[in-house]
Amino acid sequence: MYRNFSIVPKIMFGRGAFNQIADILNERRIGEGAYMVFVIDDVFTDAPLEARLPLENGDMLLRVNVEDEPKTKYIDELVEKIRAFNPKKPVGVIGIGGGSAMDIAKAVSLMLNNPGSSADYQGWDLIKNPAVYHMAIPTLAGTGAEISRTAILTGPEKKLGINSDYTLFDQIVLDPELLVGVPKDQWFYTGMDCYIHDVESLQGTFINEFSRAYGEKSLELCREVFLGEHEDKDDKLMMASYFGGMSIAYSQVGACHALSYGLSYVLGIHHGIGCCITFDYLEDIYPEGVAEFRRMMEKHDITLPRNLTKNMSEGDLEKMVTTALGLVPLWENCLGPDWRNIMTRERTLELYKRM
Amino acid sequence: MYRNFSIVPKIMFGRGAFNQIADILNERRIGEGAYMVFVIDDVFTDAPLEARLPLENGDMLLRVNVEDEPKTKYIDELVEKIRAFNPKKPVGVIGIGGGSAMDIAKAVSLMLNNPGSSADYQGWDLIKNPAVYHMAIPTLAGTGAEISRTAILTGPEKKLGINSDYTLFDQIVLDPELLVGVPKDQWFYTGMDCYIHDVESLQGTFINEFSRAYGEKSLELCREVFLGEHEDKDDKLMMASYFGGMSIAYSQVGACHALSYGLSYVLGIHHGIGCCITFDYLEDIYPEGVAEFRRMMEKHDITLPRNLTKNMSEGDLEKMVTTALGLVPLWENCLGPDWRNIMTRERTLELYKRM
Numbered sequence: 091m092y093r094n095f096s097i098v099p100k101i102m103f104g105r106g107a108f109n110q111i112a113d114i115l116n117e118r119r120i121g122e123g124a125y126m127v128f129v130i131d132d133v134f135t136d137a138p139l140e141a142r143l144p145l146e147n148g149d150m151l152l153r154v155n156v157e158d159e160p161k162t163k164y165i166d167e168l169v170e171k172i173r174a175f176n177p178k179k180p181v182g183v184i185g186i187g188g189g190s191a192m193d194i195a196k197a198v199s200l201m202l203n204n205p206g207s208s209a210d211y212q213g214w215d216l217i218k219n220p221a222v223y224h225m226a227i228p229t230l231a232g233t234g235a236e237i238s239r240t241a242i243l244t245g246p247e248k249k250l251g252i253n254s255d256y257t258l259f260d261q262i263v264l265d266p267e268l269l270v271g272v273p274k275d276q277w278f279y280t281g282m283d284c285y286i287h288d289v290e291s292l293q294g295t296f297i298n299e300f301s302r303a304y305g306e307k308s309l310e311l312c313r314e315v316f317l318g319e320h321e322d323k324d325d326k327l328m329m330a331s332y333f334g335g336m337s338i339a340y341s342q343v344g345a346c347h348a349l350s351y352g353l354s355y356v357l358g359i360h361h362g363i364g365c366c367i368t369f370d371y372l373e374d375i376y377p378e379g380v381a382e383f384r385r386m387m388e389k390h391d392i393t394l395p396r397n398l399t400k401n402m403s404e405g406d407l408e409k410m411v412t413t414a415l416g417l418v419p420l421w422e423n424c425l426g427p428d429w430r431n432i433m434t435r436e437r438t439l440e441l442y443k444r445m
Numbered sequence: 446m447y448r449n450f451s452i453v454p455k456i457m458f459g460r461g462a463f464n465q466i467a468d469i470l471n472e473r474r475i476g477e478g479a480y481m482v483f484v485i486d487d488v489f490t491d492a493p494l495e496a497r498l499p500l501e502n503g504d505m506l507l508r509v510n511v512e513d514e515p516k517t518k519y520i521d522e523l524v525e526k527i528r529a530f531n532p533k534k535p536v537g538v539i540g541i542g543g544g545s546a547m548d549i550a551k552a553v554s555l556m557l558n559n560p561g562s563s564a565d566y567q568g569w570d571l572i573k574n575p576a577v578y579h580m581a582i583p584t585l586a587g588t589g590a591e592i593s594r595t596a597i598l599t600g601p602e603k604k605l606g607i608n609s610d611y612t613l614f615d616q617i618v619l620d621p622e623l624l625v626g627v628p629k630d631q632w633f634y635t636g637m638d639c640y641i642h643d644v645e646s647l648q649g650t651f652i653n654e655f656s657r658a659y660g661e662k663s664l665e666l667c668r669e670v671f672l673g674e675h676e677d678k679d680d681k682l683m684m685a686s687y688f689g690g691m692s693i694a695y696s697q698v699g700a701c702h703a704l705s706y707g708l709s710y711v712l713g714i715h716h717g718i719g720c721c722i723t724f725d726y727l728e729d730i731y732p733e734g735v736a737e738f739r740r741m742m743e744k745h746d747i748t749l750p751r752n753l754t755k756n757m758s759e760g761d762l763e764k765m766v767t768t769a770l771g772l773v774p775l776w777e778n779c780l781g782p783d784w785r786n787i788m789t790r791e792r793t794l795e796l797y798k799r800m
Contacts, residue, residue, distance in 0.1 A: 092459040094469060094616075099454040103655040103695065104447040114449060261449075266654075299621070299680035300458040303688060307662040325654035333658060340458065 095339045098237055100261040105325070107265040108227065112144035114261060115182060118223055124181040125149050127172055129195040131156055131187030131229070139229070139268070143186070150175050156190035158358060162209035162245040165197045172202065179203075183224040185259075188280060189233030189242075189361065192226045196241035196257050199224035208252065209245040217254040225261040229268045231327040232280035232362065234287065234335030236262045242361075249355040249413065264332065266324035278316075278390050279362030281327055282383065284334040285312040286365050289379035290344035291337045294423035298340045305337035316386040344424030345375050345433070348417040349441065352410035357398060367394055371441055375424065399445050411438045450694045453592055455616040460680070462620040463582065467499035469616060470537060473578055479536040480504050482527055484550040486511055486542030486584070494584070494623070498541070505530050511545035513713060517564035517600040520552045527557065534558075538579040540614075543635060544588030544597075544716065547581045551596035551612050554579035563607065564600040572609040580616040584623045586682040587635035587717065589642065589690030591617045597716075604710040604768065619687065621679035633671075633747050634717030636682055637738065639689040640667040641720050644734035645699035646692045649778035653695045660692035671741040699779030700730050700788070703772040704796065707765035712753060722749055726796055730779065754800050766793045 102110065115126060125148040132153040134140045145151060150172065158164075172180065179202055185195025199221040201208050211217050226236045239258050240251030251257075269277070288309040291301055311330035315323045349372075350364035359367070366383075373380040387394070399407065415421070415438060421429040457465065470481060480503040487508040489495045500506060505527065513519075527535065534557055540550025554576040556563050566572050581591045590597075594613050595606030606612075624632070643664040646656055666685035670678045704727075705719035714722070721738075728735040742749070754762065770776070770793060776784040 092457050092462045092465060094455055094457045094465075097452050097454055097456060099452055100449055101452060101655075101694075102447050102449045104653060107447050110447060110449075264655075298459060299677060299684050300456075300619075303662055303666065303681075303684040307658055311658065322654060326658075329654050329658040339456075 093340065096239060096255040096258055097336075098259050098262050101264065102262070103264040103328070105265065105267045107263050108142065108268060111184075111227065111263060114225070114263070115144060115184070118182050119146070120181070123148065123178055125176060125178075126182045126184060127152050127180045127198070129154055129183060129185045129191060129198060131191040134186070134229075139186070148176075150180070154187075154191055154194050156187065156194070159354060159360060160190050160194050160197065160241075160243050162207060162212065162243050165194065165201060165208040165243060168194065168198050169201045172198065180222060183222055184227065185224065186227045186229060188228065188230035189235040189283075192228060192233070192235040193241040193243070195224055195226065196221070196259070197243060197252060200241070200252060200254075200256060208243060209247075211252045212243060212245050212248060212250040214253045217252060217256050220256045223260050225263065226259045227263045227265070227268070228328070228331070230272060230276065230280045231269055231324075231331040232282065232284040232334075234284065234331055234338070236264070237332055237335035238338065244355065248416075249351055264328045266322070266328050269324040269327065274390065275392065276362070278392050279360075279366055281312065281316060281330075282366050282369070282386070283362045284308060284331050285316070285383065285386070286346050286369050286379070287343045288312065288334050288337060289376050290346060290424065291341040293376060293379070294341050294344055295426050296341045296423045301337045301339055301341040304333045304339070305341070308333035308337055313382075317389060342419050342423035344420055346372055348414045348420040348424075349438070351417060352414040352442065353398070353445070355413045356406050356410045359398070363395075366392075367398065367445055370394060371444055396445075399442050407439060407442055410442050411435055414438055448695065451594060451610040451613055452691075453614050453617050456619065457617070458619040458683070460620060460622045462618050463497065463623060466539075466582065466618060469580070469618070470499060470539070473537050474501070475536070478503065478533055480531060480533075481537045481539060482507050482535045482553070484509055484538060484540045484546060484553060486546040489541070489584075494541070503531075505535070509542075509546055509549050511542065511549070514709060514715060515545050515549050515552065515596075515598050517562060517567070517598050520549065520556060520563040520598060523549065523553050524556045527553065535577060538577055539582065540579065541582045541584060543583065543585035544590040544638075547583060547588070547590040548596040548598070550579055550581065551576070551614070552598060552607060555596070555607060555609075555611060563598060564602075566607045567598060567600050567603060567605040569608045572607060572611050575611045578615050580618065581614045582618045582620070582623070583683070583686070585627060585631065585635045586624055586679075586686040587637065587639040587689075589639065589686055589693065591619070592687055592690035593693065599710065603771075604706055619683045621677070621683050624679040624682065629745065630747065631717070633745050634715075634721055636667065636671060636685070637721050637724070637741070638717045639663060639686050640671070640738065640741070641701050641724050641734070642698045643667065643689050643692060644731055645701060645779065646696040648731060648734070649696050649699055650781050651696045651778045656692045656694055656696040659688045659694070660696070663688035663692055668737075672744060697774050697778035699775055701727055703769045703775040703779075704793070706772060707769040707797065708753070708800070710768045711761050711765045714753070718750075721747075722753065722800055725749060726799055751800075754797050762794060762797055765797050766790055769793055
């Protein structure tokens with residue numbers, strides 16, 4: 091059985107495309123009292139980008155904090171804030187920022203139309219009603235959040251996405267000019283999220299020609315960006331991220347993403363850097379990928395944090411192992427149906443202890 | 446101003462995906478008397494593929510003839526046939542075949558919801574109402590018709606597509622197994638439609654990183670298919686066609702497509718072979734592309750027809766020139782804003798006379 095893959099149906103790409111957002115939104119501003127909610131990373135507070143947002147009378151500017159990765163409790167609070175701002179539902183939610191801000195926009199647009207807490211919908215296809223119209227404007231490239239059918243949330247019991255076709259954005263605007271000014275480390279870690287997930291997808295057992303075509307091109311673009319010198323490297327990285335996300339259609343990520351989920355859940359380490367920390371210990375599984383990744387780190391003078399698990403309790407270490415090994419499809423993709431005999435609890439624990 | 450590009454929102458890819466069509470359609474079979482129209486190339490009459498179509502009681506099997514490329518008059522007749530079959534509108538139109546059959550399915554699904562003749566809508570964004578739900582199942586790869594926002598028709602006055610976002614399919618099912626059994630010449634000519642349009646897109650003046658990423662990967666896949674040996678070459682060709690179509694998002698085809706339109710309009714030459722005939726005379730414009738194309742022809746032992754314009758009247762030759770030079774965006778993409786001084790009527794006529 092093949093998956094019937096849903097794709098973000100509208101895309102605008104180009105330097106300065108941000109300037110056309112007002113036109114796109116105006117088509118949605120229909121009916122009395124129609125208003126938009128702009129969900130923007132609070133790192134942009136009072137920054138020029140925020141001032142360029144096409145806010146109209148009655149629109150809501152919703153600054154969000156992503157120092158911690160998005161939690162279900164935070165989503166529920168934001169939804170309440172919108173309801174308090176205006177009891178009428180907005181006609182659109184626009185997410186501006188990196189993976190976390192985009193995932194918040196997705197989750198909020200879903201929860202405006204679905205009862206209960208966002209924690210109730212962590213899993214696959216649990217969402218009942220379509221979301222409010224939602225658009226993404228990434229200011230970081232590499233997560234693939236702009237194209238994915240998941241909004242990754244940390245809940246009271248687990249870090250797990252709201253996975254559904256309704257989660258997908260209705261529109262994305264990819265403006266490479268927005269990547270200018272990203273701090274180097276963040277640029278690198280987020281880009282590596284894409285690079286690593288291409289390696290995991292291409293080397294996985296689930297791969298087919300659809301996912302291979304996207305994954306190979308994404309990998310090639312990552313190489314141009316992180317090992318070459320290109321004037322239009324921001325354009326290339328945005329496309330790498332988009333293609334990397336599309337590559338997941340008929341494949342999956344693998345060992346690195348699974349292990350980094352453990353780091354995030356227990357230590358609160360952000361996804362991009364968590365993937366980098368983890369990948370550096372996976373040369374047994376991804377020898378060529380890890381070697382190339384180290385060349386990229388060297389070129390950009392990146393130093394990864396070490397000894398993160400040194401003072402951790404056995405209980406916390408065990409929790410990380412449980413989190414990582416719970417991501418069954420990722421391990422099946424990586425190591426095949428016999429994965430439990432290859433990636434044992436002991437081996438997983440030993441990997442974490444080295445980090 | 447960037448285009449806000451619409452994409453076919455649902456895609457299923459995989460060997461044997463054809464077997465899941467019934468499931469996809471069942472979601473649409475809602476309400477009393479809901480029925481589907483299966484538009485299928487009559488080359489499959491009584492063939493095993495036709496027998497595998499998931500027809501239910503009340504569905505219509507509409508065999509279409511594509512010996513001539515689709516004409517507006519033919520579309521209007523087919524729409525009348527559907528209305529005579531059942532005065533109620535179908536809930537879905539499924540196109541099964543190559544570019545012509547897919548374009549017929551697109552045009553019919555549009556005309557079921559729009560008044561007048563299909564000739565009234567040849568052009569850009571003239572369509573007023575959305576189409577009936579329509580799906581494509583390509584049995585040939587290379588045209589990009591599965592992903593394009595046009596249904597190319599020959600009308601009383603011109604060969605020109607119905608271009609609109611409504612033209613786009615709602616769903617495509619890409620099953621590489623359906624390419625088995627295509628006659629070699631047709632396989633080659635249709636594949637070259639994709640190869641040539643990648644060359645035209647990548648070498649054009651309109652290109653950006655979005656279109657380049659798709660075009661480069663499509664070209665690479667074409668090389669693997671037509672110059673290499675791969676077990677999964679059918680999978681690769683289907684992806685090449687899809688990526689080639691996506692590449693057009695922010696680019697355009699060029700000289701070869703423009704000139705081949707003239708051949709089609711006046712001589713009724715099919716698009717794929719028309720592109721091949723034309724491309725072979727364009728080494729001044731596309732030197733590397735033409736050289737590689739000739740290696741592909743040699744490898745597959747393809748002989749192109751010659752002396753097609755030998756006995757043509759001056760009037761018909763002039764009509765071909767007018768048709769080709771009327772395609773302004775294609776020439777602008779190919780030769781830049783000054784194209785009229787480069788591709789003069791004389792030079793165009795001289796090119797046609799050599800064919």
